[in-house]
Amino acid sequence: MADLTGINILIVEDEEMLLELMIEEFQAAGAFVLASTTGxxxxxxxxxxxxxxxxxDIHIPDGNGNWLVEEVCKMTENPPAIFLCSGVEFSYETEDCPHICAVFRKPIKISEILREVKRFFS
Structure with missing residues (x-):
């Protein structure tokens, strides 16, 4: 399991079950996690x-992942951002967003996302 002690992560996902699983896994890896279901x-x-x-997630209520990452980057020093997507939007939306460090297609493997986040901070 990745050791993410001292790492603060915001997870934005409108699928409640997936969100809960991600929170549990990232907390178990030592991360401090806050979650949101809307942009x-x-x-x-x-x-x-x-x-x-x-x-x-790329598609979130009252916004989208591209918009959210752009707004966040206006406020802070471009934190690593990961997109979760359901397929076809991968090819056209993420190409226009240079702040994205990784993209995972659903259904996702949380262990792979954990490894990617750990890689950012190792």
């Missing part, structure tokens, strides 16, 4: 907290 809620959490990384 506006995520942006507020970013304004109020310091995060080392952002994991977001």
């Amino acid at each position: 506006s809620e995520a942006l507020e959490k970013f304004k109020q907290n310091h995060f080392h990384a952002l994991i977001t």
Whole structure:
């Protein structure tokens, strides 16, 4: 398991079951995790907290992952961002967003995302 002690992560996902699983796995790896189900809620959490990384679904209520990452990058030093997507949007949306460090297609393997986040901070 990746050791993410001292790493603060914001996870934005509107699928509740997936969100809960990701929270559990990242907390078990030592990360401090906050979660949001909408873009506006995520942006507020970013304004109020310091995060080392952002994991977001591309399609989120009241926004999209590209918009969220662009807004976050205006407020902070471009934290590593990971997109979660369901398929076809991978080819056209992420090409226009240079702040994305990795993209995972659903269904995802949380262990692979953990490894990628650990790689950012090793």
